[in-house]
Amino acid sequence: MDRQVVGILGGGQLGRMLVEAASRMNVRVRVLDPTAQSPAKQISSFAQHIDEPFTSPEAIHALAEGCDVLTVEIEHVNCAELAAVEEAGTAKVRPSAATIRLIQDKCLQKEYLAARGMAVPAYARCDTLEEARAAGAAFGYPFVLKCRLGAYDGRGNYVVKSSGDVEDGFARLGGQMLYAEQFVPFAKELAVMVVRRPGGQVATYPVTETVQRDSICELVYAPAQIDGRVREAAMKVATDAVGCLPDGSAGIFGVEMFLHEDGRTVLVNEIAPRPHNSGHYTIEACCTSQFENHLRAVLDLPLGDTSLKVPAAAMINVIGGADGYSSVLDPCLASLDVPGATVHLYGKADAKPARKMGHITVVADSALQLRRRTDLIAGKLANASDEERERLAYRLLQKPTSDGSVSSEEQADVREMAPLVGIIMGSDSDLPTMRPAAQLLEQFGVPFELTIVSAHRTPDRMFEYARSAHRRGLKVIIAGAGGAAHLPGMVAALTPLPVVGVPVRGRCLDGVDSLHSIVQMPRGVPVATVAINNADNAALLAVRIIGASCPTYLDAMAQYMDDMRVGVEKKIGRLETTGWKEY
């Protein structure tokens, strides 16, 4: 893998992280960037960097002379010159000049994707004020006026709130090529990195959820806390979008998407032809980072494993603030105390407001632990009061309330997470029996879903539910049933996940019918059966199962068991003081 030389147009933080990955592979990198001590150049003593603008034809030509491959860490480059390099064959250009040019123009990009059947938000060219007005009339308000070229981090966008704003927006962005885009009412913003090798091999990273503030990415969660089937759909959309780019577009691509508020429709927002802020988490959380995989792709080496190696990860951007460098350093110093956190500073001296100065990656054994850790750092980022910090630290210590259960505030967070446990029952008449399971999972902070699935009345639904359970992200299914009680066993026959069966007592036979129907499964398909009507124990078993490989929940279970002991000891004390006659 070594002996090849890669030239990068741009030497910012993305270039820096590419250089870091390249050094590990003994791949030499030449950086073209106007700044002599740009972030990427700081971590490479290779003498052949070029201190010129990455739009300069001469500089690009000079860079190509000494390189096997040219690539970019920013799309606002001189595509004509890159095309000339391709034409002359001086060096390979990956991704291709045609692809970068297409992506540079956000309106052309949308037209291209739409023409190939990709779902995108409605859009229209707006060369004149009249066209902008027409777009408002067609899309409704608010809609967005956008510069076709050179826009990033919200710059070059104007949100038109009413027809009265159209003229102002057109004037403010005036003189540039514009287009209009419908405002998508989205549930979440998603992003996926896709990497493509010249021969066509493609690998797709997990779906992330991005949180923007003032149009700048603030937080990224991986995996996105959405249904696993929607995750699969988003991965397919991203892979298809990259797959339809012009031939030979090797490299990594960041695909930003909207998950419509209907919870199902995924629309492509835009594509970046380079490593992307939403993929920084891959350095700590995936087997092969986006940076290494970009290098592998442009060097035509086998692509690396894009899968998550930790259960949950987040990325918090460290952005320059009003108080200069301390706005950068404070959260980084604070995060040194947070387990699972890693600081990345980019070596930028000047902490201008809104400038990306670094990022912090956090890994965790569960979405719950991740939320606790990111809250702690985010609280520090936001200059939380001392009491607030103490409260957050308390949550981090995982003993938010005395009985090992999570606080009601945290339960609200947990309800937003993708479920790990599915509670199902044959009929709403089983709900009174099954409700304690839901209450206990809520108390432990285990995200879950609860619904009715009947083996006998909705067999199709049962098949679909059980077959898709592990793809949707569930780890355990709790099934309650009475009488002939087929649901737990049939579900177990359709999923490789552990199924916990709760025998529900009916009007006759005292629940023994349900118990035997659930527990006496044939060899090959087990159901983990608990006591008759004891949904509590089903939930506790689910917590133990998840806890077997997740210390957060194992610790919570140990705490719960200790609290039971304390509870009994209190009764012993009361019995002693009250006496058995009065108790």
Next chain:
Amino acid sequence: MDRQVVGILGGGQLGRMLVEAASRMNVRVRVLDPTAQSPAKQISSFAQHIDEPFTSPEAIHALAEGCDVLTVEIEHVNCAELAAVEEAGTAKVRPSAATIRLIQDKCLQKEYLAARGMAVPAYARCDTLEEARAAGAAFGYPFVLKCRLGAYDGRGNYVVKSSGDVEDGFARLGGQMLYAEQFVPFAKELAVMVVRRPGGQVATYPVTETVQRDSICELVYAPAQIDGRVREAAMKVATDAVGCLPDGSAGIFGVEMFLHEDGRTVLVNEIAPRPHNSGHYTIEACCTSQFENHLRAVLDLPLGDTSLKVPAAAMINVIGGADGYSSVLDPCLASLDVPGATVHLYGKADAKPARKMGHITVVADSALQLRRRTDLIAGKLANASDEERERLAYRLLQKPTSDGSVSSEEQADVREMAPLVGIIMGSDSDLPTMRPAAQLLEQFGVPFELTIVSAHRTPDRMFEYARSAHRRGLKVIIAGAGGAAHLPGMVAALTPLPVVGVPVRGRCLDGVDSLHSIVQMPRGVPVATVAINNADNAALLAVRIIGASCPTYLDAMAQYMDDMRVGVEKKIGRLETTGWKEY
């Protein structure tokens, strides 16, 4: 964390990985190394490196002038000059000169540790041939003659096999200060990284298992595949050993240990006062790497999270061979295809035999998957034949035999792994019922242990077994019991792990007594009960529980279920062709 400058004596691969970690934290590093393009200097364009020997007093003095802290990546440095820097207060020296000097002399180091109550192999100073002969007589043969100073990677050691070898050994190592060491009959070699902050804060990494070939570290597995209580003991030994070093010894330390073949006794072999080859895996596998934590420690910043963030990891050294650079590049290129593998090359041009040129880290969801992945790379390292590689690749694909089970060859590997499942039963009379569980776990490649634990006849043993189960590394306990059948429920009351109960049928009541005793647990303590006498289903449930968070076993379970379908379809075919009368 930035604005401080760290000076490193030595610029090899350890220095390089320190520089990598420092760049992420915006910490400036000055490297003192005689080679201008040494590995560490290649990845830092900071102009103030020094191209002089790290034994040069002038160079050390010059380095200290521009640094806040001096540290080392090699212990064979000029301690007198470091002590002078400490004395003059030009820069802090971490670890302290006294500690480095102590560690430089392996005999003094042993004397120091032994005097503080640490268990070390028997040793004796050998200034004369007579003393060497006396050591042979005292320790028996083989024993090891070692140079007190400057030895590494087996160089400076001589294994004395018999009394006739003493003179030869003494002559070969002649002229140097020697000592003798008893040869420890060890089950495994273990290593632990311990990091210490100046104020005394200590953090300890997981216990690794190291495999040496020709006295050079070849492979490291994390965590070590040993009983969790032995792991805890080894962590304590390592922490104590570092804890007893002279005051002010901040930084990271690698503690090499022997696990005696008795399986319990842990002896300290030696300590390295710097990042260590056995800790390279921490870059990909732990929350904070040994390199970042060394920097945090010498800069007196809060220590990072030392815990593993993946279930299993390994590190394979890439060592120069007879065929020069291709011996380095071939395994690296090959490992690009192996999921979870990351290549680190150190930028050394000259691939001399036995020189450490790079390493490959592999992460996995289980020890089983890890073994498959490392076998594949190790097979390539060893220039395996094409058929051998194909066989290894087949194992990687996780479908080694048609019925989803692992091969008998792999079962032998699995028996060496730390158990994930404990199978217990009240009496050996239950073994015929429980044996199928063991057979199935073996078939799935799940490491397990099997023993007798009786609630009624060995209550103390039951308490000890259940209480320590999760600390020992178990994830599921399968307990079989008949009649009053207290074992599963009592074990569940003592562990936060999931417990699977198998009701064993006795002479009367047809097993219903056992079933009800196991399943009808009170609220608070669940037992996952399976059908009467159905130990198969208990094992399958254990596989499902482990598979809930481990794709390797989830996939194996899906395969198993599909094989059941195929098995029934074959019978359907046979029934059709044979007819119901003849079948």
